[in-house]
Amino acid sequence: MSFDQGTTKFGSAPIRLPLGVYTPFAAAGIGYPSFTPDSKYVAFHVGNHSTGCFTDPVTKASCDDDVHHQGNIFLQGTDGTAAPVRLTALDDAPAATDRNLSVEPTFNPIQRGGYSWVVFTSMRDWGNKLTGDPINGKRRLWVAAIDGATFAVDPSHPPFYLEGQKDTPNMRGFWTLAACTATPAPGASGGACQAGFECCSGFCDRGACVDLSTVACSGLGGTCDTAADCCNGANGAVECRNHVCALPPVK
Secondary structure, eight states, X not given: OOEETTTTEEOSSOXXXXXXXXXXXXXXXXXXXXXXXXXXXXXXXXXXXXXXOSBOTTTOOBSSTTOOOOEEEEEEETTSOSOOEEOHHHHOOSSGGGXXXXXXXXXXXXXXXXXXXXXXXXXXXXXXXXXXXXXXXXXXXXXXXXXXXXXXXXXBOOOEEOTTOOSSOOOOOOOOOOOOBOOOOTTOOOOBOSSGGGBTTSOEETTEEOOHHHHOOBOTTOBOSSGGGBTTTTTXXXXXXXXXXEOOOOO
16 A cells, blocks of 8 residues: 555555466465565565474474475565566575475665665575575575666565574574764764774775765766766766766667
8 A cells, every 4th residue: 555654654555466477386375574674576485384382293293393395486566567586596595405494574675785685584594504495494584685777677685594503493583773874064073984884884994984975986886866976877887876976888
């Protein structure tokens, strides 16, 4: 449903998202919706069940670590104009036995580096440390980057395993955001930093948060809002794509 932030009210007419085609589970269980930071898209998993709590037909286990919970993560526009897109790069691990094992997506509410970041639960193998039958007991948290430019095709990137997880099942991750350090006013003190991600401006120079637009242009791979933020952006040699300064595509 549409939402008006000014009046804090929902619209009267809900938008029904197209059901789409989900394989190989035929929409047996849909669950855990999560919105992208701009609220234009919603991710959700489709699997053999909506949650991992069910009676396993193989192991006969019920709601415990021996259950085989399977799924894939899809992304769909909230305007209801297009069919859902399967996040293939996120879902399909290199080993065929590790596929169809991605569930419970949750987006970071803030974009970072021009990407939306989603944490999800997977029962896939990880190196030689986490191997074996893909049951609930192998649930661990993984993170993937999602492009912000277009969702006509799969916008996901291969995920990475979150280090530091103990040898116990972990599931349904949530993001905790640290407050960013503000750029001090000209002539004022404060704004100490060690790296750009600590600053609201995204730029740390000689131990202090600075406004990038007042000190320098952003080089290739740097963050941007428009081409004017990038070095050589004004003459068209560099463009701002997905909030990252990049060379224009070769035609």
